[in-house]
Amino acid sequence: MLVTPCLFQEQISLSERQEAFLLERLPRAWNEESVRDALRGCGQDLGEEWRSKVLLMRSRLGTSMGRALVASATHMPDVVKELPWGTVYRPMDRADIEAFVEQCERFVHLSEDLRRVAAPENFLRVLTITEVPSNYGRKDIAHILKERCNVTVAPTDVVFRFKRWGRQADTCYVVCPTPEAVDRCVQEIQELAVPKRVAHGSLFGAAFLWSSRATLFLSDPALDFLLHDCKTWVFTTGWQEDMTEEEFLQVLHQLRFYPVRAVRHPIAADHSSSFFVKFEQMEGFSGAKRAMMRFRRLKWRWRIKQTVPFFAYPRRIDVHRTGEARHEDELSDDDSDIDEPVHY
Numbered sequence: 001m002l003v004t005p006c007l008f009q010e011q012i013s014l015s016e017r018q019e020a021f022l023l024e025r026l027p028r029a030w031n032e033e034s035v036r037d038a039l040r041g042c043g044q045d046l047g048e049e050w051r052s053k054v055l056l057m058r059s060r061l062g063t064s065m066g067r068a069l070v071a072s073a074t075h076m077p078d079v080v081k082e083l084p085w086g087t088v089y090r091p092m093d094r095a096d097i098e099a100f101v102e103q104c105e106r107f108v109h110l111s112e113d114l115r116r117v118a119a120p121e122n123f124l125r126v127l128t129i130t131e132v133p134s135n136y137g138r139k140d141i142a143h144i145l146k147e148r149c150n151v152t153v154a155p156t157d158v159v160f161r162f163k164r165w166g167r168q169a170d171t172c173y174v175v176c177p178t179p180e181a182v183d184r185c186v187q188e189i190q191e192l193a194v195p196k197r198v199a200h201g202s203l204f205g206a207a208f209l210w211s212s213r214a215t216l217f218l219s220d221p222a223l224d225f226l227l228h229d230c231k232t233w234v235f236t237t238g239w240q241e242d243m244t245e246e247e248f249l250q251v252l253h254q255l256r257f258y259p260v261r262a263v264r265h266p267i268a269a270d271h272s273s274s275f276f277v278k279f280e281q282m283e284g285f286s287g288a289k290r291a292m293m294r295f296r297r298l299k300w301r302w303r304i305k306q307t308v309p310f311f312a313y314p315r316r317i318d319v320h321r322t323g324e325a326r327h328e329d330e331l332s333d334d335d336s337d338i339d340e341p342v343h344y
Contacts, residue, residue: 017093018075022100024088025165026066032056035068042082044072057104057166060111065166069100095135095199102137103168106160113159114317117173118219123269124179124309128214129189132160132170133196133207140198141172144209149188151181173215179269183307186211216312218265223276226263227316232281232288236295236311237267237274238304248275257294258286276314288313 023035030038032054036046046053053071056064069092080089092100106113117126129141138155145151153174161169176182189211197204216237227233239248245262252259261278279288295311304310 018073018091019094020069020071020073020092020097021076022088022090022092022096023068023070023080023083024066024090025086026064026068027084028064028066030056030064030066030068032068035070038083039070039079042076042079044074044076044079046070046072055101055104057100057107059166060108065107067100067166069097095197099135099137103160103166106138107162107166110159110162113156114217115219117159117175118217120268122175123216123218123267125176125182125269126213126215126217127174127176127182127185127211128171129174129209129211130171130214131207131209132172133194133198134168134170135197135199136172141174144189144192144194145174145176145185148192149181149185151176151185153177173217182213186213186307213307213309216309218274220265223265226276227314230278232279233314234277234279234288234291234295234311235274235314236277237272238270238308238310239273239275241266241271241273243273245275248273252277255294255298257291259291 026035032051035054035056036050039046055069055071057067057069058064075091077089077091080087116122132141138158138160141158142153142155145153153176157175159173159175161171161173163169174185176185189209192209192211193206194209195201195204196207216235243264245264248264249259249262252262257277259277259279263276263278265274265276266272267274277291279286279291281287282289284290292311292313299310
């Protein structure tokens with residue numbers, strides 16, 4: 001008889017490890033007192049020191065994102081039956097709590113972080129990492145870059161993208177020390193296996209990270225009102241430093257591009273010129289989509305390295321207007337097929 005020894009590992013459910021619970025999709029008009037009163041109506045009294053037990057995620061403008069962390073080890077999923085329709089309940093252990101608190105801090109300072117990433121000297125030093133698990137933080141990404149790529153970055157140089165309701169997206173941007181460090185990271189982080197939950201090792205399986213130079217950042221007062229709501233702009237960079245807008249348009253006409261306008265912007269990182277090019281329409285012979293296809297062919301024909309940025313689709317980010325219930329930079333359903341990179 002063949003006897004196979006089995007190793008049994010004690011598993012503790014999340015409800016037993018719970019130290020708090022997260023309520024999501026709450027009405028944005030609610031504040032901390034509203035959460036306290038709603039829980040009291042459900043039979044959950046937080047006591048006199050309830051303010052230290054409720055953390056409401058807010059934007060830099062003080063607007064609630066409808067996500068509230070409540071410090072309570074009592075597992076009570078039925079509380080959502082007494083809360084507004086659509087409210088989501090999720091138990092949180094210590095690792096989840098730390099991740100949520102960090103997300104709240106990063107969400108408040110998101111504008112400052114994006115402005116720092118968009119500094120002129122960082123134009124060629126931004127690395128884009130995708131498929132990042134939602135529980136990862138800045139230190140986790142910095143640790144991966146140090147261990148796998150031998151690139152040291154400060155945790156403050158890691159900026160995550162956020163989706164609607166204040167949820168952390170699966171994309172982050174890293175400001176590397178040099179452009180060469182970005183190239184090294186792009187080579188190493190291609191389907192790189194990492195734990196899905198960094199606090200628990202390989203217990204929850206693996207996720208696979210991808211990296212590229214898929215995102216460029218620019219910030220300049222002269223560009224604040226350039227794009228407006230028009231979606232037929234195309235951005236191209238790497239042109240001669242002293243090239244003027246008239247000379248650039250002449251070159252495009254010779255290459256059979258037919259834009260209606262071009263706006264020059266200097267790039268201090270590599271002493272070159274970039275141009276925002278506006279086309280008459282999105283589709284068609286003189287459309288923006290066809291122009292991007294032709295720029296891609298030119299990049300291949302001129303033998304420009306794959307990691308060197310040459311063209312991109314420009315979008316305004318982090319613009320929230322008063323009275324908007326939905327913000328364009330947080331909506332995934334507003335992304336078109338030329339907004340987001342495709343990784344194979």
